[in-house]
Amino acid sequence: MTRAALSEFELIARYLSRPTGGERIDVAVGNGDDCAVLTPTPGHQIAISVDTSVSDVHFPHDAPPAAIGHRALAVALSDLAAMGARARWCCMALTLPAVDEDWVEAFAEGFQTLALRSGCAWIGGDVTRGQLAVSVTVHGELPAGSALKRSGAKPGDVIAVTGYPGRAAAGLERWQQGERDETHPLLAAYLRPEPRLAAGEALRGLAHAAIDISDGLVADLRHLMTASGVAARLEIESLPLATPLRATLETETVRRLALGGGDDYELLLTLNESDLPEAQRRLAALHLPLTAVGRVVEGDGIHGLSPTDLAHDGWDHFPEVAS
Amino acid sequence: MTRAALSEFELIARYLSRPTGGERIDVAVGNGDDCAVLTPTPGHQIAISVDTSVSDVHFPHDAPPAAIGHRALAVALSDLAAMGARARWCCMALTLPAVDEDWVEAFAEGFQTLALRSGCAWIGGDVTRGQLAVSVTVHGELPAGSALKRSGAKPGDVIAVTGYPGRAAAGLERWQQGERDETHPLLAAYLRPEPRLAAGEALRGLAHAAIDISDGLVADLRHLMTASGVAARLEIESLPLATPLRATLETETVRRLALGGGDDYELLLTLNESDLPEAQRRLAALHLPLTAVGRVVEGDGIHGLSPTDLAHDGWDHFPEVAS
Known part of the structure; x- marks a missing residue:
């Protein structure tokens, strides 16, 4: 540390009590009181999600601090996207092993930039001492009754996915192999995932789940x-495979990354087959592909996977960390 | 551990996805989806606060798990009380070094019992692996425009405090000295502080800050x-001193605990002198004393403290932990 150590309160005041991004009439009391006080939009419901990112469990401890800040908020906003909610307000609880002002400044910058770009007012925070971890609570709004739940999928629905899942998992592998160029598209996919907020809102009224x-x-x-x-019947041949992955890896490997790799924060949804073109049109306006990858059927389980595919059911974050 | 280890998801499902305490029409989607979805009360604003409790910083690592659960929620609810808000919804992010089912069961029980008693629906959670820490986000509601802010104190106001601050600090000292009887009133004050939610609501319209x-x-x-x-002029002689403290400690020591000890989560407020009897009457109905301890004056700083008192400005949690 090249600067004098700051007390917890000075740190909060300096970096974690940012303005909420201009005059927001919905924020009656912002940072600096016992609570933030917000005015909700009449006729709307509130969607809330909380996500904790822990060093060396959810991100490498030596990841760029701005990327850690971005990512901690992005994974929480992604839950709002999956519900079809518009991002409104966020709070962050940061746990730090020691006060490193440069680190906190960059971290806050990464968090704040994504918050502003997402229309999400940063309304409160808390800093404590301990193992590096970030816990983010996000609040969104949606017209009453319009939430995209997990429970609405119906037999006959098409299963569709946004973007190209698998890039972030490949990016994490690259990071672990020593790649440090943050502009590399795979590394960027891992370090700075883009929550699909606009896509979630665009899919309201179309997606069943x-x-x-x-x-x-x-x-x-x-x-x-x-x-x-x-139940689901996946059509493996239809999986969208990212160009930077196909360029360097065998199809079988790319497919495995697309099936089992987490951390991309793409949306997976079901909808009427007849609504697929409209959904694709709406997402194309956001420069986001939407690909049909299977079909909902009666029963339970997931069909259409080979035993090899099934072995990659679920991504094991940082398997080298002892549990 | 005497039972088989559970996976993260099984743990969440078993202990941290409790029912929200009966049919709550304001909880449209509870635990188990990407987000909880809530229906706010028309004409109300939402108060939000987040608090993280870290092992051996905010509570002893060997504290009873039910007390850790209670306390983590209580300190967050206390911020709603200070705003005059009614508790509505809470989320909890738990970080655990290892899966210990008995510990999680007792922890969840302590959290859930206080949530139910406070009318606070437990709407979401997250479990991750790491150093023991609990991050709680609480949401309350209050009639629009009625929040008790920190910024409303006016010269001439009486400064008043609820209850008997200092008991929790004395309780923590007892814990550190080896006392383990949880029914001891001082230990109970530290381990299971009572957020002053009803008092906060009762003070709306009376308290200025x-x-x-x-x-x-x-x-x-x-x-x-x-x-x-x-500025404030404190009247040291007026400080309410708890009976179990006066019975065992010198007045000077009790006063120091009352001035500098944290963790009691009493409310400190200012109001018109003419409104003090009505405020005391309302709180007496809640079996809670309200004591005038000073006066707001023009200027800045706090007057009426001796140099010894000033040395105890702010409680140093767990000073033995190196920072």
């Missing part, structure tokens, strides 16, 4: 199917 | 005065 892919396409599809009491 | 005492009466009074741009 949705989930964000944090654990891997197959693992999260299983959550979706279980919540809906139905 | 309020804060909860987490860092100590003097330290939090300083926050209140700074936010309001005024």
Whole structure:
């Protein structure tokens, strides 16, 4: 540390009590009181999710601090996207082993930049001493009754996925192999995932059920199917495979990353086959592909996977960390 | 561990996805989806606060798990009380070094019991692996415009405090000295503080400014005065001193605990002198004393403290932990 150590309160005041991004009439009391006080939009419901990111469990301890800040918020916002909610307010609880002002400054910058870009007012925070971890609570709003639940999938629905899952898992592998160029598209996919907020809102009224892919396409599809009491038939040949992956890896490996790799935070959803073109049109306006990868059927479980594919059901974060 | 180890998801499902305490029409989607979805009360604002409790920073690692669960929620609910908000919804992010089912069961029980008793639906959670820590986000509601802010204190106001601050600090000392009888009133004050939610609601419309005492009466009074741009004149002789403290300690020591001890989560507020009897009447109905301890004056700082008192401005949690 090149600067004098700051007390906890000075740290909070300096970096974690940022303005909420201009005058927001919905924020009656912002940072600096016992609570933030917010004015909700009449006729809307509030969606809330909390996600904790722990050093060397959810991100490498030596990841760039701005990426850690971005990522901690992105994984929480992704839950709002999966619900079809518009991002509104966020709080962050940061646990730090020691006060490193440069680190906190960069971390806060990464968090704040994504918050501003997502329309999410940063309304409160808390700093404590301990193992590096970030716990983020996000709040979104949606017109009453319009939430995209996990439980709405119906037999006959098409199963579709946004973007190209598998890139982030490949990016994490590259990081672990020593790659440090943050502009590398795979590394960027891992370090700075883009929550699909606009896509989630665009899919309201079309998708019957949705989930964000944090654990891997197959693992999260299983959550979706279980919540809906139905089964899935995956069409492996239809999986969208990212160009930077196909350029360097065998198809079989790319497919395994797409099925089992988490951390991309793409959306997985089901909808009427007749609504697929409209959904694709809406997402194309956001420069986001939407690919049909299977079909909802009666029963339970996931069909269409080989035993090899099934072995990659769910991504094991940092398996080298002893549990 | 006497039972088979559970996976993270099994743990969440078994202990941290409790029912929200009966049919709550305001909880449209509870645990188990990407987000909880809530229906706010028309005409109300939402108060939000987040608090992280870290092992051996905010509580002893060997404290009873039910007390850790209670305490983690209580300190967050206390912020709602200080705002005059009614508790509505809470989320908890738990970080655990290892899966110990008995520990999690007792922890969840302590958390859930206080949540139910406070009318606070437990709507979501997250479990991750790491150093023991609990991050709680609480949401309350209050009629629009009625929040008790820190910034409303006016010269001439009486400064008043609920209950008997100092008991929790004495309880922590007892714990550190080896006392383990949880029914001891001082230990109970530390391990299971009671958030003053009903008092906070009762003080709406009377208190000009309020804060909860987490860092100590003097330290939090300083926050209140700074936010309001005024000064305080404390009347040390008027401090309410708890009977179990006076019975065993010298008056000087009790006073120091009352001024500097945190962790009681009493409310500190200012109001018109003419409103003090009505405020005392309302709190007496809750079996809670309200004692005038000073006066708001023009200027800045806190007057009426001796140099010895000032040395105890702010409680140092676990000073033996190296920072």
